[in-house]
Amino acid sequence: MRAVRLSAVTATATVAALTALTGCTEKGGDASGDRVINVTATDSKCEVSTKEFPAGHVELAIENKGSKVTEVYLLFPDDRIVTERENIGAGTKQRVTAEVKAGDYTIACKPGMKGDGIRQDVKATGGTVAKRDPRLDKAVASYRTYVQEQADATLPLAETFAKAVKDGDLEAAQKAYAPSRIGWERTEPVAESFGDIDPKVDVREDGLEEGQDPAKDWTGWHRLEKSLWKDKKLTARDSELADQLITDLTDWQKRVGKADITPTSMANGAKELLDEVATGKVTGEEERYSHTDLVDFKANVEGAEKSYELLKAVAKENDPALVTELDKQFAALNTLLDKYRADKTSYDFTSYDKVGDADRKELSDAVNALAEPLSKLAAAVVVK
Incomplete structure (x- = not known):
């Protein structure tokens, strides 16, 4: 979000x-x-x-x-x-x-x-944009494939989540909630670029615009999260919201392949994902009821790292010191996150309400250390 x-x-x-x-x-x-x-x-x-x-x-x-x-x-x-x-x-x-x-x-x-x-x-x-380095065109094409794959993989997971909500199965819905969000969190800047999808599927209650009524206008994952963990009950309204979530995510899946993607938008998107971590995940505000923030956190970092790896060859040529620093900080943050999950392939992360203030500060410091050099990536992929 x-x-x-x-x-x-x-x-x-x-x-x-x-x-x-x-x-x-x-x-x-x-x-x-x-x-x-x-x-x-x-x-x-x-x-x-x-x-x-x-x-x-x-x-x-x-x-x-x-x-x-x-x-x-x-x-x-x-x-x-x-x-x-x-x-x-x-x-x-x-x-x-x-x-x-x-x-x-x-x-x-x-x-x-x-x-x-x-x-x-x-x-x-003026005329058309100057011809890009072929490596950057390849990076854009690969990233476009990646975001489509993430959307395609998200929909069945979201359908499993929605079915559990509609069945009134609180435990199954809670279990399916976080996995249904991983692909979205990895590629969120692309989804946000459309302007109208993110407010439907990923807004928190305090993110509603002035004049919007939470009872009528609040939709998406976080509205259902509140029902599942705070209210601890599922109603007919939640079934409607589950159907609407699938409708909106299907719209995203169909449109994501047509998004305007450039090397600089990939780099800026990686930076935005780290900002997402800093303003929502590290603070615990994003998943305030489910406390599944570390799942989102990891997905954001994975999405940022994907963009970086695809742009890395050109960035290394233009700014080798930057690439050295980014490699170091991505590795450090990933190692730190591994402390909070069962194994390196699992998304079974520690509930964030169990993570103390000192550990949250350590996570925040690691995000800061990565975000500073990552903010320079867009300039580094502009071919000199």
Whole structure:
């Protein structure tokens, strides 16, 4: 689930953690160049330094001058996501690299990380994007196959979960819940890029938009999670929600192969998956009733590592030191996660409510150590 829906109580602490985590947060001056778009976000404005820029690789140099946590999106005209950066703390700067074809786009700033945001129409001009290194084209093709495989594998697992819910079998539904989410968690940035699927299947109650009624508008895994672990009963409404979950995941399965995927979106997606871990899994907020956070945690890391491994050859050529560091930090985090499961092939992880504060800090530190160099991967796959 995208980490954009924070309560007022947790926002400050979470942003402080992310500021340490991202590694691309800056205090320096503005960026420059015809491929750099300076984005200045406040609580009431979203200003851009240019509304036209050359097609190809562009960089959003974002500064949040407001008092609220914000996020910035580069969107297609139909609101599909080209790239994004979430949880940008007040007074901080971040950068994100993207690859765009000629055409119309929108830059949206979302102060408070709610709603449709304050928007600016922009345009990428010129011909087609320069021809990529063939290794990057191969990486994109392989990743596209991977995300489709994950969606295809998720649906039968979700159907098993939904059947148990509809049968009123509380124990079977609890057992099927976490496995049904693994493929989604591995590839969540691709699902989120469509804009409309994630809020249906993976939103938490505190992530609902203002005006939405939890009784009517809250759907998806986490609504059912609450029934299974907090309410400890299944109703006719839960059966309806189980059917709706399958409908929405089938929509995802059919659309995921058509997602816009580029080398930079793969790299940014890997970073987003680590942000997911930092803002939801390490804190225990994501699976607050089932406490299956470590299953999601591992799946997020696996998805990030898949993108990295596919891009690694080009990244190593452009920035060998970065690749050395990423290899080291992925290995360290995976080794740490292995402490919490029965064996290295099992998804039978320790219930997260049994993980103490000191161990949670150790996990958080390991995520931070990986996320900092991972934030540089997108720039490293832009062929010099």
